[in-house]
Amino acid sequence: MLVAPHVSAAARAMPQQSRIHQVPTPQQFRTYEGGPAFVREPRDELFLLAVGNFVSQRTFYESGTERDERYVRLVRRLAVEDPDWTAGLLRWLRGEGNMRTASLVGAAAYVRARLDAGASDGPSNRSVIDAVLQRADEPGELLAHWTSVYGRNVPQPVKRGIADAVRRLYSSRSLLKYDTASHGFRFGDVLNLVHASPDPDKPWQGALFRYALDRRHHPETALPPAADTVLTAHRALMELPVAERRALVTGPDGSERLAAAGLTWEALAGWLHGPLDAAVWEAVIPVMGPMALLRNLRNFDAAHISAEAADRVAARISDVDEVARSRQFPMRYLAARDNAPKRRWAAALEQALGHSLAHVPALPGRTLILVDRSDSMFWDTVSERSTLTRAAAAAVFGCALALRAEQADLVEFGWSTKEVPFTPGEPVLDVQERFHRLGGTHTTKALRDRYRDHDRVVIVTDEQAAPYHSGGPTEPVPPEIPVYTWNLAGYHPAHAPSGPHHHTFGGLTDAAFRMIPLIESGRQARWPWTAPDQAGTLRGSSPSRPGGGASPEG
Structure with a gap:
């Protein structure tokens, strides 16, 4: 502290x-x-808008469209006027700021503005696109945003940045989690569009890419690579008769088999062809992540899971290391407390909130x-x-x-x-x-x-x-x-x-x-993404009257 x-x-x-x-x-x-x-200077206005804005969110005084347009307008301006600062902001938003949509929308605006202006100084368009893509569904999300806003012609820097990210992010487990029909751009669509080649340091990735393309274009005949244990175990679960599935989950080593096959709790109800009762929840809880547990407190109560299982959930969501790894805003724990009907979660959520505010x-x-x-x-x-x-x-x-x-x-x-x-x-x-x-x-x-x-x-x-x-x-x-x-x-x-x-x-x-x-303590405040020996120190305004910056207008 x-x-x-x-x-x-x-x-x-x-x-x-x-x-x-x-x-x-x-x-x-x-x-x-x-x-x-x-009136704030453009960099300051963009910083405040970026950290206070969830894209397309209406607020009391501005519509979602108005805020989005102001955000994009500021990014486009500063991408040309101050590309180093703007690229730093976008990377920080997706990293420490943990704001996915704002960083993706901002990166697209950054590239479009610099291409329109013919600008070549500062961080490359390719590197900015790559930097904001940190989850395997995001290459497809960025392509969906680009094509809906800027048209079907995707420039080479965008394709190359997405290809770089694909090599980092695409894996067997991410394919099972994110390559679904609910996504506008499937993994195969992204691979076709950006022509991503496998990472030479990942010899298994070529077979994975071919399987992703087959899943998209020939799903009836697509077969997972035989050497991929996760995908083959998943296929075996999918082929198991429906009548035998619940016994597998609730039987010995059931949760371990689900984890080995990359079957998430979100897909479990559909696979079982039925609701998740207490026995099923108790089997899957050990392999759920802390944020998945947090989201399902109300469901656990509705299913009447045992006191022992609830204790395990409470211990996980309040563990100091789990809270640190989850990188969730403290407000998530407050929202969970408001949404969870039973008091048995209150102490754990209070502890978790305390850890997040450490x-x-x-x-x-x-x-x-x-x-x-x-x-x-x-x-x-x-x-x-x-x-x-x-x-x-x-x-x-x-x-x-x-x-x-x-x-x-x-x-x-x-x-x-x-x-x-x-x-x-x-x-x-x-x-x-x-x-x-x-x-x-x-x-x-x-x-x-x-x-x-x-x-x-x-x-x-x-x-x-x-x-x-x-x-x-x-x-x-x-x-x-x-x-x-x-x-x-x-x-x-x-x-x-x-x-x-x-x-x-x-x-x-x-x-x-x-x-x-x-x-x-006398140190200068800097933008969060700048090191002490780097440029980018925040500006102090020249006071036009005692104790103030600019005078108010009007």
Whole structure:
């Protein structure tokens, strides 16, 4: 855990790099709620939009189409103007950022823009395509996106980048999991289009590629390579009479046989020609991954699995190493707790959430933590496939910061403010349940009401502040005090300026919150994908007035 030293007066006076930089525009500019707004530079706007956006997701103030168009427009612009930075962002999004669709859509826009502009500097188009493809179904997904948006003519750099990824990603198990009729581009379609040759270091891959082509074009006669134990074991299971299948699963070594044949839990019900009862679930649970277990807690309860099996599930989903390997956002565990009807999972999910928040820093001194509970935070979910609102996600991170801080005032705000009580050592999920819904966003009023000589202020919000009546949005806070804003939505207008001590971040992850002690210990904040000795240091805005960056428009 990173622990920063207490911020001295001398340290506060030091110019520090701002995570996000706003610039003035000649026209009047407002937040969606009508408050004075600030315009971000393109790199900063794209970063916030990328980490706060699930592609095609509608939000309270923008349609999915509007956000997607803004995202693609920014990627296309910066792919030409700053290709090194943009390629770094796209790689980081798919890697540490763990955001699949945004990185694939962004990589396609990167290549299209650079081909249209005839640009050849910076990272190659081929390498960017290859870098964002990290799962075996993604080459087909990228081709499906490209052909639907840019047409059937697929440029050579796209084909070559996909071919590079195919050699890394295609295997017997990935073929069984992802080469299905539900995918627009099957493995054979991808191989035909990009002309991927086998990896010379994988002598078995040539036979696998031929089988993938046969499965696509001649499924009635396709035979798996005899030397491929996974594919031959899978075929044997498929040929087993339906009446004998359930006994195989629930009998001795049943789960091991399923695993050896690459039969996933998703395919199990179809293979059995019947529902998964307690005996079947208990047989397959030992070979399920931790996230598959998390997704099926409600199904386990509905099937009435045994207490012993439930204990094994709870131990797996709360194991610290499993949580680290799964690379899931903490909000997944909150959503699972909300969706699982039985209390027997609560302790395990609380432990898992704690593990996923392990690197949230312990902030020294006094910290004011403001959590936005306005209506727009409840209207939007963190993704269209989730029922978890941004309000809930913000509350979890506010609680995590407060519980780890040396001394914190945890406050929810909207039109009014309320202190959220907590006791050190309490479970995060227990404290999170004490938040309320508080109407509109009035950040300035919240700061006036609650700032009392704190050493720093942290605001978790969508930044859509209502008009303030006098002074600036952070006017109640002395200019030398650090103010950190976490923007959950990635909207275009900002509610406050950046400056020597004002910083805006995007994305609710423990890695993002580690920026606070880095800034306060005197180190420059850098884009997450740049090494300390590389270019790409985040820009600090030149203040046009004390404590601020650009002046608000209007």
